[in-house]
Structures are given as structure tokens and as C-alpha cells.
Amino acid sequence: xxxxxxxxxxxxxxxxxxxxxxxxxxxxxxxxxxxxxxxxxxxxxxxxxxxxxxxxxxxxxxxxxxxxxxxxxxxxxxxxxxxxxxxxxxxxxxxxxxxxxxxxxxxxxxxxxxxxxxxxxxxxxxxxxxxxxxxxxxxxxxxxxx
Numbered sequence: 001x002x003x004x005x006x007x008x009x010x011x012x013x014x015x016x017x018x019x020x021x022x023x024x025x026x027x028x029x030x031x032x033x034x035x036x037x038x039x040x041x042x043x044x045x046x047x048x049x050x051x052x053x054x055x056x057x058x059x060x061x062x063x064x065x066x067x068x069x070x071x072x073x074x075x076x077x078x079x080x081x082x083x084x085x086x087x088x089x090x091x092x093x094x095x096x097x098x099x100x101x102x103x104x105x106x107x108x109x110x111x112x113x114x115x116x117x118x119x120x121x122x123x124x125x126x127x128x129x130x131x132x133x134x135x136x137x138x139x140x141x142x143x144x145x146x
Contacts, residue, residue: 008043021047026071028095029079032118041097041113048113052094055084086117 010017024044028034029051034041051069054062058080067076087094093116100110 008039010039010043022069022071025051025069026075028113028115029070029075029083030072032121033112033114035100035110035112037103038097038099038109038111041111045095045097045113048115049092049094051079052083052087053092055079056088058084083115086121090116 010020012020020040021044024034024036024040025047028044028048047069051066054066063076063080066079067073070076070079083094096114096116098112098114100112102108103110
């Protein structure tokens with residue numbers, strides 16, 4: 001009988017498992033969305049949530065803790081500047097796992113791990129870009145008529 005189920009091993013030794021967790025966590029923070037297998041997504045979800053909880057406190061100590069785990073300085077900066085402020089009033093539940101079906105090559109079940117609210121941010125950026133393009137086209141059209 002397994003009393004307390006331990007960490008997910010993902011058929012890797014400790015070094016490659018830690019590297020996988022660090023790289024996937026960094027990717028989720030930088031891109032805000034990652035497509036991977038379901039067991040990997042379930043394994044890194046608590047780590048990503050822990051990083052965002054660190055970012056909400058925003059002290060020198062928490063910055064150093066996050067920098068020790070994440071692989072790039074840009075991801076640490078984004079974590080504390082953008083994500084910590086975005087999830088400041090939210091008590092947990094910063095990520096979402098969406099199952100996407102099976103991979104064509106080996107049949108592994110894929111899932112998308114994304115930050116909650118990232119779709120709203122991306123949509124707002126796209127709207128702003130389209131609005132800017134429309135204004136630019138109107139200015140060029142107005143200059144051509146004159």
C-alpha cells in the first residue's frame with residue numbers, strides 16, 4: 001500500500017527531471033501557454049503556481065528564490081513585474097490544464113497548460129495592434145486624398 005504518493009518521476013533520473021521542470025516552468029512564465037503531455041502538465045502545475053505566489057510577495061528573498069529555479073533573467077522579470085501584479089488579488093488557481101487529444105506520432109495524450117487570463121491579455125494586444133493598423137491606414141488614406 002502506497003501511503004503518501006510521492007513526486008511524479010516521469011521515467012527520468014533526478015537531474016533530467018529537475019531540468020525538465022525548470023525549463024517547462026520558465027516556458028510557461030515567458031509564453032504563458034505550453035503544450036505538453038498530460039502527466040508533465042500535471043507535474044509542473046503546482047510549481048508554476050508556487051512561482052506566482054512568490055511573485056505576489058515581491059521581496060529580494062523571493063526574487064532570489066525564483067531566480068534560483070527559473071532559467072532566464074527575463075522570465076524572473078516578467079514573473080515579478082507582470083504576473084505578480086496580475087494575480088495580486090487572486091488566491092490560487094493561476095493555471096488551467098486543457099486536454100487536447102492524442103499526439104499523432106506516439107498517441108500520447110496532449111494538454112495545454114496556460115495561465116488564467118492570458119487569453120484576455122493576448123486578445124487585448126491583438127485588438128490594440130489592429131486598431132493601430134486601422135489608424136495608420138486612415139492617416140495614409142487621408143494624406144493620399146490631399
